[in-house]
Amino acid sequence: MSQPLVEYKDVHKSFDDVEVLKGINLTVAPGEKLSLIGPSGSGKTTIIRMLMTLEKPTSGIINVDGTPLWHKEVNGELVPADEKHLRQVRGNIGMVFQHFNLFPHMTILKNCISAPINVLGVPKEEAEQRAKEMLTKVGLGDKLDSYPAQLSGGQQQRVAIARAVVMRPKVMLFDEVTSALDPETVGEVLEVIKDIAKEGEMAMILVTHEMDFARDVADRIVFLEGGKIAEQGPPQQILENPESDRLQSFLERFR
Ligand code: ADP
Numbered sequence: 001m002s003q004p005l006v007e008y009k010d011v012h013k014s015f016d017d018v019e020v021l022k023g024i025n026l027t028v029a030p031g032e033k034l035s036l037i038g039p040s041g042s043g044k045t046t047i048i049r050m051l052m053t054l055e056k057p058t059s060g061i062i063n064v065d066g067t068p069l070w071h072k073e074v075n076g077e078l079v080p081a082d083e084k085h086l087r088q089v090r091g092n093i094g095m096v097f098q099h100f101n102l103f104p105h106m107t108i109l110k111n112c113i114s115a116p117i118n119v120l121g122v123p124k125e126e127a128e129q130r131a132k133e134m135l136t137k138v139g140l141g142d143k144l145d146s147y148p149a150q151l152s153g154g155q156q157q158r159v160a161i162a163r164a165v166v167m168r169p170k171v172m173l174f175d176e177v178t179s180a181l182d183p184e185t186v187g188e189v190l191e192v193i194k195d196i197a198k199e200g201e202m203a204m205i206l207v208t209h210e211m212d213f214a215r216d217v218a219d220r221i222v223f224l225e226g227g228k229i230a231e232q233g234p235p236q237q238i239l240e241n242p243e244s245d246r247l248q249s250f251l252e253r254f255r
Pocket of ligand 1: 039040
């Protein structure tokens, strides 16, 4: 098997005295699409926030493309990473949040070119071309000069997706990206993610409560319970032939 793109090795995370992740071992292959499902509070968001360097693991190792994320190798030993190292490795990772976090004072186009220009050093013309292409792909080619407040929630979330994709990360993280949307706009956002997933190159980790979407988009579904991976496998196996009682009763809620 080729080297995993993302690898969690015995990762633990506590907040104060409460251990919320209890030894996560998980790999994601290049281009693989992984859905994280599980009850609220089981640790799904914490798993992806650690990859985005928004939370630091209490112990364990997370590798991205073969390089430790939270550690740096010095003379063959792993020492805590500095901000520069974190920034470098994080360059491989993009994230879309539940709340879109667009810059309110910038047009849609500006929202999508600012990081490529300022972080990656992409020339302005090229950044604009990339951004226009992506915004057209998510169905917003006619909104380049609009401001976020002029768009619906679903449109804003599509901008947030375009803004993350133009950075060309190796892995994209989606954290319940439809849970703050009006029900009628959920579908358009899920369709956009499915289209991007079909192109294949980027790995994706998706935290979602949309089981039909998880089935359509994921190569593998991971069921998390109480801070541990309780069961994982291809969508059909996980959703149609769950082994554990806990996964069975979790899935009942969606029937
Ligand atoms: P999920 O995404 O599965 O709902 P989370 O990863 O958000 O679960 O949360 C796992 C547990 O960690 C929950 O009990 C939550 O209250 C707790 N938690 C998450 N973030 C923090 C934080 N910053 N401080 C304290 N507790 C937290």
